[in-house]
Amino acid sequence: MPAMAAYLERYPEVSIDVVLSDRVVDLVEEGFEAAIRIGQLPESSLIARPLAPYRLMICASPDYLARKGTPRQPADLSQHECLSFSPAALAHWRLTGQQDDVCSVPVSGRLQVNHGQALRVAALHGMGIVLQPAFLLETDVQAGRLVQLFPTHALPSRPLSVVYLPDRYRSPKLRSFVDFLVERFS
Numbered sequence: 001m002p003a004m005a006a007y008l009e010r011y012p013e014v015s016i017d018v019v020l021s022d023r024v025v026d027l028v029e030e031g032f033e034a035a036i037r038i039g040q041l042p043e044s045s046l047i048a049r050p051l052a053p054y055r056l057m058i059c060a061s062p063d064y065l066a067r068k069g070t071p072r073q074p075a076d077l078s079q080h081e082c083l084s085f086s087p088a089a090l091a092h093w094r095l096t097g098q099q100d101d102v103c104s105v106p107v108s109g110r111l112q113v114n115h116g117q118a119l120r121v122a123a124l125h126g127m128g129i130v131l132q133p134a135f136l137l138e139t140d141v142q143a144g145r146l147v148q149l150f151p152t153h154a155l156p157s158r159p160l161s162v163v164y165l166p167d168r169y170r171s172p173k174l175r176s177f178v179d180f181l182v183e184r185f186s
Helices: 002-010 062-068 074-079 116-124 134-143 172-185
Strands: 034-038 047-054 056-060 092-096 102-106 129-133 147-149 158-164
Touching (some): 002 172, 047 172, 056 134, 074 092, 074 102, 116 134, 158 172
Antiparallel strands (some): 034 158, 056 129, 056 147, 092 102
């Protein structure tokens, strides 16, 4: 949303309708001008412009860490309450150490939520350790509301793209929006 605020400030004559969904929308059938997609894109007639990779971060609140202890190594995560987007998708968290050693840790927890902001809020309230996009958690880490765990380990990143129909790019509104996203998130 901060990016949308900046876009609307730059283009005051434009209005936008943002729909947040974790499903892949059909731009033609559902009338969307553009979509932001995470992951490898399948072959299609859509035009895709790459954005910065989707980076992940592992965090917990100071309260949770005071009550449950701070995991010292990735394997310790299996002994903690881990908040996940869905039980199947995040049954193992993969971290790569400084020596390129890969650790795949089985994690579990009592709370699964299909919304990143809800998982962030759960972590802020001390409900467990969360693995979420860095852009959702960085402000809380900087403010001390969350503590980043294993900052020297790399987490898998995924491609992030804005996609749109080829014939729609001629629209000044869509062109300004896509160009803004590429500028802001390249």
